[in-house]
Amino acid sequence: MLSKPQISFIKSLHQKKFRKEHGLFIAEGSKTVAEFVHSGYVIDSIYYTPQAPKLLNLSQKVKVQEISPAELAKVSTLSAPQDMIALLCIPPKTQILPESFKQTFTLMLDDIQDPGNLGTIIRTADWFGFDRVICSPGTVEAYNPKVVQATMGSLARIDVMYDELVPLLRDAQIPIYGALLKGTSIYQTRFGREGIVVLGNEGNGLSDEVKKLVTHQVTIPRFGQAESLNVAVSAAIFCTKIREETEESNVREIKNGE
């Protein structure tokens, strides 16, 4: 059974302020929790209902407790609670080195506000084999329960880091692709083997300082009348085109190796 202090502690983590204070965040559902168990994340505690499957490979340090579905409903962030809720440690901030941008592609987000958008971008980055997503300090917090939910477990695999974008972009020394309305068509863009893709805020797009550092303005051509695309959709279209080139060059390498 969950004690009253336990209930109010878990519920406090619905709020950013207390997540920051305690260095913990919430993940829900046995499938998502299992992804975190098998990742580098430190698990603080797991509360599961009798319906939940047994989790494998759990460290003995993790507090584990059976609770009823009614108790889960009291502490869940979901309108339809699943079978498990886990408290996980927010990883310590690490430094982003300029060399780390070489020979890979990185997504950078400039003040994305919607948790669903950030979560979907992290999930998409994971699908397309990107290792990390770098967010401006003004971007919605990745440990917001709505973000965690929308990543569908991908947060366990993708490094989501927060830092000022401008100094990083200044030192990167690789192509910086900006999603902008008046640029080269993405259909005509060659991304090559390394680069940064910067995507802007839902309402305002890229900030002026970031825009100045973009080396390649890229546009997703419009064929109809919508004023803009959803930012998670734009991110996915960039990932698709970048990986199309990866696939083409892999095919070429295989042919050359024959």
Added chain:
Amino acid sequence: MLSKPQISFIKSLHQKKFRKEHGLFIAEGSKTVAEFVHSGYVIDSIYYTPQAPKLLNLSQKVKVQEISPAELAKVSTLSAPQDMIALLCIPPKTQILPESFKQTFTLMLDDIQDPGNLGTIIRTADWFGFDRVICSPGTVEAYNPKVVQATMGSLARIDVMYDELVPLLRDAQIPIYGALLKGTSIYQTRFGREGIVVLGNEGNGLSDEVKKLVTHQVTIPRFGQAESLNVAVSAAIFCTKIREETEESNVREIKNGE
């Protein structure tokens, strides 16, 4: 000032049951409402705050009333209400003719559940110049306020129709592209000039009956470890690749015409 019956009438339209009963739905924000005013939709009434810009080209039949921001907050579906709320007539159901699939691309949605996903798909369809989206009867209702909001005005331009997909697909006589996990890479797929793209439910994908009618199984190649892509993201990737061919063939035609 809004009377109590007016408030409870508008608030009743937050619910599907009453939208159906009254044949009305809600759109909010002067920008979105303006898109509907300039479309074929019949406007029932508009409530605006003193902050809202004046709407042009309004038919004299539309009831228009100034209200205070506090009154707007009482009837709004948004957590941050904007400057205007309009009640619009749900268009009558029209028949979908098999010939209408020829020489164009159509998106078909098989039981999409999330309002944000449907709204984003409608917005994306509008960006890429698709005229309509056909939804299975089990798909979330397009007049749900969350859907309307997520379309960002595109619902005013895109026909969203509900019908049984199986008979439509059976009679279509054009390529039917299904987003499936084990198909031809979308990078290797040639879409040509006409076709239907069917996208499945968030949890279960395409239903078995629809899957049987797919003539071209198409996969978005995975480079990382996510289990799946968000359905609105998948839809956008299909639209991107279809329009890449449109652009290429337009370029060819211009060259040939020289």
